[in-house]
Amino acid sequence: MSRVQLHIIGCLLLGLLLVSSCRKDKDNGDLTDIPYDVPEPYNLDIPEGFPDLVANSDNPLTEPGVQLGRRLFYDPILSADGTMSCSSCHKREKGFADDVPTSLGIDGIPGTRHAMSLLNVGFFENGLNWDGSIATLEEQAIEPVINPVELHDDWGNVEEKLRNHPDYPERFRAAFGISNKSEITKELATKAIAQFEKIIVSGGNSRFDRALRGEIFFTDSEFNGYDMFFDISPDFPDAECGHCHTGPLLTTNDYFNNGLDGVDDLNNFEDIGRGAVTDYIFDNGKFRAPSLRNIALTAPYMHDGRFQTLEEVLDHYDSGGHYAENLDPLILNLGLTEEQKQDIINLLHSFTDTTYLENPDLTNPF
Numbered sequence: 001m002s003r004v005q006l007h008i009i010g011c012l013l014l015g016l017l018l019v020s021s022c023r024k025d026k027d028n029g030d031l032t033d034i035p036y037d038v039p040e041p042y043n044l045d046i047p048e049g050f051p052d053l054v055a056n057s058d059n060p061l062t063e064p065g066v067q068l069g070r071r072l073f074y075d076p077i078l079s080a081d082g083t084m085s086c087s088s089c090h091k092r093e094k095g096f097a098d099d100v101p102t103s104l105g106i107d108g109i110p111g112t113r114h115a116m117s118l119l120n121v122g123f124f125e126n127g128l129n130w131d132g133s134i135a136t137l138e139e140q141a142i143e144p145v146i147n148p149v150e151l152h153d154d155w156g157n158v159e160e161k162l163r164n165h166p167d168y169p170e171r172f173r174a175a176f177g178i179s180n181k182s183e184i185t186k187e188l189a190t191k192a193i194a195q196f197e198k199i200i201v202s203g204g205n206s207r208f209d210r211a212l213r214g215e216i217f218f219t220d221s222e223f224n225g226y227d228m229f230f231d232i233s234p235d236f237p238d239a240e241c242g243h244c245h246t247g248p249l250l251t252t253n254d255y256f257n258n259g260l261d262g263v264d265d266l267n268n269f270e271d272i273g274r275g276a277v278t279d280y281i282f283d284n285g286k287f288r289a290p291s292l293r294n295i296a297l298t299a300p301y302m303h304d305g306r307f308q309t310l311e312e313v314l315d316h317y318d319s320g321g322h323y324a325e326n327l328d329p330l331i332l333n334l335g336l337t338e339e340q341k342q343d344i345i346n347l348l349h350s351f352t353d354t355t356y357l358e359n360p361d362l363t364n365p366f
Contacts, residue, residue: 029163029181031173039175042066042195047204049248053122059138059191061198064174066361069196071171072189074364077161078144079106079151086144086193089115092362096200097298101305109149112271114305117298119356120291122198126253130287130303133277137194142186155186162189200362202293203355211350218350225347228340239344240317240330244289250351255286259321259331260302266325273303282326296349310348314341 039062046053059065072078073086089103090096096118102111113130121128127135134140144150145158162168163181172184175192210216218226224236230246231238244252255274263269266284275284287303301307307316318341320333336344356362 029169030179031169031181032179034170034173036173036177039064039177042199044199044201046201047209047248050120050201050204051123051248053198054125054136056136056138056194059194061195062175064171065176065192065195066199067365068168068171068175069192069194070361071168071365072193073196074366077165078153078158080153080157081106084151086141087364089150090118092357092364093297095119095294095297099299101300103150105147105149106152107149111149113303114300116288116290117294118197118200119202119294120249121200123249124253127277127288131273131277132255132288137197138187138190141190141193141197145186158189159184159186199359201356202353203358204353205355206293206353207350208347209353219346221343221346222350224340225343225345225350228336228344229347237334237336237340239334239336239340240332241344243330245292250292251289253288255283255288256328257285257324257326257331258287258289259316259324259327260306261285261324262322263324269324271303285324285326292348293351294353296352297354310345311341314344 042061042063042065044053044061053061076082076085076088078085084106089098091098094117098115101114103115104110116130121137126132128137128140134143142155145153145155162172163184169178169181169184172178172188172192176183176188178184178188207216207218207222211218211222227233227236228239228241230242231240244254244256244258246252261269263285266275266281269275269285272284274286275281277283295301296310299308299310301310301313307313314336317331318334318336321327321331
């Protein structure tokens with residue numbers, strides 16, 4: 001064999017070794033060849049008068065973090081069969097709520113509670129979900145993936161799908177500075193989803209907001225509704241709304257028995273709600289008073305979606321609800337006229353603000 005032939009063979013062997021080495025590095029999941037810069041903070045526009053977001057120093061809002069969370073929120077990769085995503089039950093055009101009483105998961109099994117609106121959820125400091133069972137958005141994002149009546153997957157499986165994806169490893173590196181695909185975990189995935197959910201903020205440009213700022217005037221009907229909602233004048237009955245739905249978010253972030261079901265024994269609620277979290281019997285049958293911002297977009301209503309319209313909701317409160325030992329004392333027979341109920345409904349419509357839809361970072365990226 002000539003010297004030239006030996007040289008050629010040597011070069012070929014060297015090339016094979018280099019290819020093998022590169023392939024080995026790739027198989028090892030190394031990401032350090034991808035440039036990494038400290039993530040740029042995300043500039044979130046919060047309406048004047050709103051509170052600060054619930055702080056989490058371990059998960060600050062960043063541009064790449066929000067964009068990663070946005071993709072994960074809309075991507076059916078989080079479900080076992082690749083058919084559903086977070087957005088399947090939290091529809092952007094519906095105030096990030098669902099338009100059915102209880103959502104169906106990937107196996108066609110209905111849940112037991114209505115999918116709550118995520119609008120302004122980053123400001124809720126007194127627990128999340130209808131019963132306050134979860135403390136943070138990062139924790140909340142874990143459960144739907146593994147819930148057998150929702151996305152019905154396993155986080156170990158989801159992590160592998162994300163690690164083997166052609167796009168996600170680079171995005172996780174940009175958001176969190178990971179150096180290897182093996183570092184893609186449910187904890188980082190849920191941090192990203194939480195970042196995205198925190199930017200779901202209403203625009204502060206509803207008729208209600210603009211009227212309070214003096215930019216426009218309420219209609220006579222809206223003003224009458226405002227009077228009854230917040231109990232301003234003795235000339236109108238107190239509709240007892242503003243006690244639970246007040247402040248810039250139109251909620252006290254607390255939990256109440258609002259008379260949906262009558263029971264002689266507090267253990268007899270079909271869904272004991274807050275009581276399952278606190279293990280305090282007088283919390284049985286209590287549920288979160290949701291924010292009323294964009295309430296006209298988020299039908300049906302209540303924790304189980306039993307009311308299809310705002311008219312049904314007003315009829316319920318006007319009736320005084322059903323008795324239970326812990327019925328909130330402000331749930332009373334109000335004696336409202338049909339005109340007065342319509343005035344309140346017109347005020348509720350004034351809470352609608354769809355300018356959040358103009359934020360391109362809230363749209364489906366696929």
